[in-house]
Amino acid sequence: MIFVTNDDGIHAPGIRHLTAALETLDTVCVVAPDRERSNISMAITIDKPLRAHLHAPNRWAVDGTPVDCVDLAVGELLPEPAKLCVSGINMGQNLGHDVLFSGTIAAARKATFLGVPSIAVSMLRHTERRDVWHFETATEYILRVAKTTLERGLPEGVLLNVNVPNVPLDEVKGVKVVRQDPAPYDTHVLRRDDKAGMPYYWIGGKRLDAPNRDRTDFGAATAGYVTVTPLHADMTDEPMMRTLEGWRL
Numbered sequence: 001m002i003f004v005t006n007d008d009g010i011h012a013p014g015i016r017h018l019t020a021a022l023e024t025l026d027t028v029c030v031v032a033p034d035r036e037r038s039n040i041s042m043a044i045t046i047d048k049p050l051r052a053h054l055h056a057p058n059r060w061a062v063d064g065t066p067v068d069c070v071d072l073a074v075g076e077l078l079p080e081p082a083k084l085c086v087s088g089i090n091m092g093q094n095l096g097h098d099v100l101f102s103g104t105i106a107a108a109r110k111a112t113f114l115g116v117p118s119i120a121v122s123m124l125r126h127t128e129r130r131d132v133w134h135f136e137t138a139t140e141y142i143l144r145v146a147k148t149t150l151e152r153g154l155p156e157g158v159l160l161n162v163n164v165p166n167v168p169l170d171e172v173k174g175v176k177v178v179r180q181d182p183a184p185y186d187t188h189v190l191r192r193d194d195k196a197g198m199p200y201y202w203i204g205g206k207r208l209d210a211p212n213r214d215r216t217d218f219g220a221a222t223a224g225y226v227t228v229t230p231l232h233a234d235m236t237d238e239p240m241m242r243t244l245e246g247w248r249l
Contacts, residue, residue: 003082007103009036010061014089021139031073034061042106066107085111088121095218096181108159118159126166138164157233163221173224181218183210
């Protein structure tokens with residue numbers, strides 16, 4: 001059985017296309033948020049009970065976060081152990097530092113913590129038309145990655161982050177295995193005043209430049225390649241550990 005989830009919600013077109021594609025490989029069980037829960041990272045719900053609604057056979061909607069969905073799925077809702085977890089198809093890229101904020105990747109990371117080989121898959125937004133989504137391109141490539149992952153497996157603690165250009169299938173330039181782009185976002189705060197003269201704020205930022213960007217997920221994906229990046233759950237900086245040992249703390 002393949003377990004499917006996302007952060008765009010159970011009614012998002014991305015998860016419908018993903019489910020239909022993966023059903024050609026194996027039985028699929030969907031456990032996803034009942035509404036959009038994007039950019040929520042690994043938030044969990046511990047201050048109230050969760051409720052899961054069965055929409056159809058093997059189709060559950062949960063009133064919680066993407067990570068809540070994974071906990072409920074693996075601990076209770078899946079009718080059998082999952083061979084693979086696929087999170088997506090996210091409508092918008094998850095490149096570079098996006099992996100720290102993304103609910104799509106958080107769900108895959110949580111499944112990895114629980115011992116389920118996991119893939120997060122996202123599509124870049126169309127450069128000119130935000131309402132155009134070439135899901136047929138994403139499903140073609142995620143099937144290739146999913147099939148090979150089922151055959152070969154993944155190392156403990158490793159998940160795959162896949163980003164697909166939002167173009168017709170014949171316009172994809174190829175597949176690149178690349179590192180995560182290291183550049184962070186800058187900080188931009190837009191202040192406005194409400195009718196009472198009280199301030200409110202919009203926050204955001206632009207991705208900063210990075211050296212050798214063409215060798216990163218951001219550079220390759222925006223150049224028209226499908227990118228595959230292995231991410232590890234262990235965030236320990238080993239060289240800094242050795243440095244700290246010399247601090248005589």
